[in-house]
Amino acid sequence: MQGMKRVTLLFCVLFAAGGLSAQTARALVTQARKENDPAVRIRLLTQAVKKAPKLATAWHYRADAYRMTGNYKQALSDYTRALRLTPEEPFRYYARALAYMDARQYAQAEADLSKAISLKKNYPDFYLSRAKANMSLEKYNAAVADYKQYLARREKTPSVALGLAQAYFESYHYPEAEAELTRLIQQSPGEAEAYFWLGRIYQNTNRPDEAVSFFSKALNRADDYAPAYRYRASVFKDMGELEASAQDYGKLIALEPQAIFYNRRGLVYEEMGELDKALADYNKTIELAPKWPIGYTNRGYIYLKQRKYLQARKEFEKAIDLDDSLPTPYINLAGVYWLQKKDKRNVYRNLEKALKRGFRDFDALYDADRKGWMFQGINKTAEFRAVMYHD
Secondary structure (H helix, E strand, O other), rough: OHHHHHHHHHHHHHHHHHHHHHHHHHHHHHHOOOOOOOOHHHHHHHHHHOOOOOOOHHHHHHHHHHHHHHHHHHHHHHHHHHHHOOOOHHHHHHHHHHHHHOOOHHHHHHHHHHHHHHOOOHHHHHHHHHHHHHOOOHHHHHHHHHHHHHHHHOOOOOHHHHHHHHHHHHHHHHHHHHHHHHHHHHHHOOOEEEEHHHHHHHEEEEEEEEEHEEEEHHHHHOOOOOHHHHHHHHHHHHHOOOHHHHHHHHHHHHOOHHHHHHHHHHHHHHHHHHHHHHHHHHHHHHHHHOOHHHHHHHHHHHHHEEEEEEEEHHHHOOOOOOOOOOOOHHHHHHHHHHHHHHHHHHHHHHHHHHHOOOOOOOOOOOOOOOHHHHHHHHHHOHHHHHHHOOO
């Protein structure tokens, strides 16, 4: 009897201690939520989870604090701990989904948002966030459906209208995208992005003059809007307005000095016949992206045009070393062997390698304004045709 009393007393003491720990942990959570500094929050909530490891709110709020600091790995870990304790709580899945979005883990975010929706179907923000996740996953029709679900429950804001228009655009529903953007411009005429996306629609539907007009309208509203320079430069190039294209790429490079944009301006300069400027841009391309084979391929092509055969060959071989799956360096290398040495064996050997890697633009090898200038003479022979067209 005496022993039973001791056990009962011990149980009561432990129970009371556990209750006190949980009570203290909740007090720490309350205190942490009043703090603005996420580091202080983390410190307080760490004490809370140590005192009450089954207190889901402590794990959840610590995850929020870690997310504020950009520590997404720890935030995701804490959200997962909270979900293990409360697996039917939709807003915990939503919170973890937002952390996955921050960490660019969009498939995991989409899965969590779908789970949240299954638990609480009428909460609109779940659909809006899943629409954004689906956009990042290139599931554009699914994004359209989610935007519609959101709009069935909430008013359309300019940012949501723009998101829906982009989803329509990416899923090739151009009339719907155009209608959405036109309405948006009527409501918010200063919205540069709306003009930009209309420009994209007109570019993709072979209306270049209108595309240029709307890209220009976007830039009139935001002269540092880099995407508008990028796509207007591309339209100008397709229209043969090479000087205007080069100028736009220059403005784009001033805003975003990336290798791909130097490379594209180099292609424009090359088409203009300004080989020294093209070479300078390809040099910059390689400086910024030394493991990108395209820069070496294009620089080699300039050297080939300048009849610097040894330098050209080194560039094409470097491109092949970096990625031997690309057909163009082999085509250009074949051109080196023909122009420098009239070496048929190596011409055909490299052409066959290009064919094995998917080269099918045969007309280019007969067109003197394209690649045909490299193969003048040999491309008139039956032997050359047999190599190119054998099945």
